[in-house]
Amino acid sequence: MEKEKSPSFKNGGDDETPKCSNGKDPPAPDKPQNNNGTEGKGGGAEATPQIKYTMENAWEDIEHSLVELEGDADSEIPDSINDYLDLVEEKASKHELPEKSKGCPLDDDGSFLKVAHQMSKLYKHLSEIFKLDSRQGILINRIGRIHQQVMCCLEDEFRTLLEESRIVEPDVNHEPAGDGEAQDQAPRSNEVLSNFPGYSQEALATLNKIAMEMISGGYEFECYEAYIMTRRNAIEEILNKLGFEKISIDDVQKMQWDALQREIPPWINAFKACANVYFSGERKLAETVFSDDPSVAKSLFNSLTRVLFLQLLNFAEAVSVSKRSTEKLFKFLDIYEALRDNFSTIDNLFPEECANELKEQLTTTRSRIGETAICIFRDFKNLIQSDTGRTQVPGGAVHPLTRYTMNYLKYACDEYRDTLEHIFKDHEEMERADSTSQSNSQSNDDENRSPFSSHLIKIMDSLDSVLDAKSKLYKDVALSSIFMMNNGRYILQKIKASPEIRQAMGDNWYRKKSFELRNYHQSYKRETWMKLLGCLNLEGLNVNGKVVKPVLKERFKRFNAMFEEIHKTQSLWVVSDKQMQSELRVSITGVIIPAYRSFLGRFSGYLTPGRQTEKYIKFQPEDIETYIEELFDGNTASTARKRT
Template sequence: MEKNHQPEKSLSFNKGDDDDKNFDADKTLVIDADKTLPVTESPKCSNEEKSAAAEITEVEMENPEEMETGQTEIEEPEEKEEGGEQGEPAPPPEIEYTLETASDDVEHFLSNLSTPKEEEVEAGLEIPEFVEKYLDLVEKKIFEHELPDTKVKGSQLPEDDASFFKAVEQISKLYKNLSAVFKLDSNQGPLINRIGRIQQRAMSYLEDEFRSLLEEYSRIVEPDQKQEVADQPDQDQSAESNDESNFPGYSQEVLANLNKIAKEMISGGHESECCEVYMITRSNVNEETLNKLGFEKISIDEVQKMQWEALEREIPPWIKAFKQCASVYFPGERKLAETIFSDYPSLSDSLFSNLIRGVFIQLLNFAEAVAISKRSTEKLFKFLDIYETLRDNLLAIDSVFPEECAKELRAETTTARCRIGETAICIFCDLENSIKSDTGKTPVPGGAVHPLTRYTMNYLKYACDEYKDTLEQVFKEHSKIERADSTSRPRDYEGDSQNYNNDEENHSPFSGQLMRIMDLLDSILETKSKLYKDIALSCIFMMNNGRYMLQKIKGSKEIHQTMGDTWYRKRSSDLRNYHQTYKRETWMKLLGCLNLEGLNVNGKVVKPVLKERFKSFNAMFEEIHKTQSSWVVCDKQLQSELRVSVSAIVIPAYRSFLGRFSGYLDPGRQTEKYIKFQPEDIETYIDELFDGNPASMARRKT
């Protein structure tokens, strides 16, 4: 019979036949591993029993009494000298128990533990010894990852991060399952507490790595910088690829690692810690982003205390920040949250909404603070800039934010936009009040264009050229009441409006307000023209201001369209009337000196009367020249029209008079004394009028 040789010393327990000697249960079997036990020949045994006996190794008998009585066979393989004829091969080396093999054992254990029977739990379900060995290996793994030289560098997690993540996942699952089966005050409590501590340590490590990766972002390339890159052909492709792989400020590898860590932390029961790190880190990034755009957080109280010059400087950075956030940063932040928390869409929406809602409300608060600041006409255009920014980026809210959050922020944005719009209406209507309040009693020297006319027309022209559509919308959507303060308008205001507007109700609210301002300006200018004692000068004043208004309207398609051709033609007609009045009050009186009445008596020219006529003409013309050369006609075309018109009246009449009666004066001293001007001289002197510089008549006919 061939003896079995075992690589290890072993004990075999076999039941003997009826005639076998029973095993003495009262005796304790002690085996010295260093000594060879004698082999007792066993009775006949079945092959199955022999095989079973050979499989039992390294048996420790703590309670021999529990063993069945029977014949025991103790075998020890014979020691052969090395190199003997019957020498056996050396035993194979012991296989190392690694984290991978331990992980497989734990996975198998967990699968069997998933649905333990109640009686098994009550009976005290045992935890295999290899779990302790597995925990030792996991702790070692975590320790290796915590070493400074294995910390995250840039976007790289340690090379064996796959096995590490698997270990963390398994530890979390092990703790969750064992905590559900065993009570902490049971005999397995210390082991479960140890598993919990290891899991907490792993989660702390992941939390630090999550924060580190989130903080190692790069700033997104801004649109103007992208344009600069695009202008360089050699960098087109590289810029495009960089933009795709660095969104939003993170490489694809970093995003993948962030996604892994978030998934492990959340599945391991550390969702709140993960979300807190994400919220704090990204909040700091967003604040830094706003600062780089030039916008800093300003409270409503601070806005109220700021001077307009300082506040005005804050508006362009706010507009830039708002547009950038709506078009670039908010969509980017949404995509970032969806990428990192791809397995948790509801959590992604919640984090994004809570994070960006604060930034959005901060931007809206600035707009509302500006809306309630002190009103003045010069603020209108900045208010309209804010209004357009809120209006044009409203759709971005619906496309970026989740439905509930979008609904709330849309309402907040609409409220801020309404306040800005209402304030803009009040500011524009305040222009009417500023015109009324100009009650100065000092006439403008030389009948020039009044500063009120310049300011109002330039204000209206810029408003219509740059903001007409926005003003139309603002007045249409945000006018609370119909303005019906008829006492503040000129007496014939309604009649004039009906004459050239056909029906004011057919015009938009903004057009109606614009016409009221224009009519009011006309009325105020007419009142101011009466400050001039010289009627001719008052006509020059009205012509100057009227022409200035028409030129501004003619140069603005938008304001001309609003006022209409009828209004324009009426104002042109008014100018012609003032022109006729001016000529009548000045030059027609001069022509009275050339009247033929009384010059002929009984068919003879009365020399004394003729001399007086020449003398009166000379004196009056000199006075007119002296006076009106100091008058101002700013518009060169109007100035030329006036000079041509005056020359057409005076020169032909004077030439005719001179040609008819100059011969009645004695040549020499008498002619020089009474005929001071030739027709050419008159024309020259007329061309010197309306320059605003009094001129003396240095040239004389010799």
């Protein structure tokens, strides 16, 4: 393709003598020179060879001429400009070959960046000088086209360098190292965190130079767009590796809970990573790449991270308005803690105007999550009260509702008590509105409780009420007491095993519950064993100083029959807590054995030895002790063995 020729800057004709880059006249036609520059000998005249410029001396010639052109637009432009443009175009074209489609390494000596700077300067100067001179339109257009070509190469290289960062995935759940193996791993984790986003110093320096050149060359929009898009894609790729993917609010609303809850842990990891590592790393990166203009660095950082931050908050927002249910509470609290614990980082990361907007959005989202958590916790009390089933638990064992409730509350207190206290405190006005009708009857102890503890007491009161109603389903009053003892003991053991829940419930409540348990114990003994002791009553046995044998025989018969029935029945009853089981057996033995042994020792001699004795005295004190040890095992094979 024939190379464009620069038109003359003078109004003269085509026969004007051109100038070389050194400003001297070319050799006269009648004095031909040979290739080494000496005059030719003999023969006819030879054609003058075209001077071959290098890029460096061509630019020197152009730069010298630009100084002259600034003072006189009619000054002649050097011929070297077309040679220079040819060389630049050739150099830029190499960057556009198919194998360079992802950008090309800039020259190690920085010559391409130097050329880009020269082209920007050339285009800027000539466009300004000849902006009113249409005669130079062809030249200006060519310079502009080649300048754009050079800038496209820089943009490609800029993207490539940004895409080739050493992507790292920091451990956002890393805890401070203790001793041993964990301590050995700590430096490595800290190094990973400090290295994000993984660019070498050399790459950062090159990115900075390219950004400076593109901005000074008028291609700031392309530079900014390439930076934002590349870094946004990089962060989204990292978040995907953490398991988090963009999910719209509509999609969240349509998801079943089993699927949705699997998305929450990756979201938490992503949110923590962004707040503590990725966003701070992005700010440092922007400040390094665009170090010459802090306002640009700040603006790009805001544009990049604001969208991602709001995208993360949108997920939490969508979860907050999903259908409430008891099993969702702990996932909601996990989200709340992530939002709460990383709130302060917004102040440090974003400038005030942006931070205020994001903090307001984060506060709103956190508040909604907290309100939902409180509603779920309140619904839990209603869930307990709604359990009106009339199915008896076999043997008076611990009711499934008691197990579920206490395990639920214990986990809530052990893992989330501070968070729940914080949420209830933040929503104290709502809590007070719920308890206005009870405010006049509250004791000083109630007033001193935190809002969370007060609600915890309400849940426990609801459980007690429901259990009391279920205990009345048992026709046997003694079994009803065993049922309440089993459930009460289970509740106390769970509270005893958890300092957090015990502290929340308070010592007064614990002592009151223990007192109730002792009352049920006494009720059980009264309904069972005190009635049995009635068979050993001395009243009516002596008439006029003599033992009435028929009455004595009847007493032994009644005792035997009643004890056999108790053993047969209560061997099927269940006391799962081994300590309480032992306490009950010891208590029963302490009541029955001394009384029976005394009665037997006093009256067995009034029965005729032999068959009559065997008929009415079926149990020795040791036998009764053995049978008592078989109570409350829930064992159908354990039945009274009659003496024959």
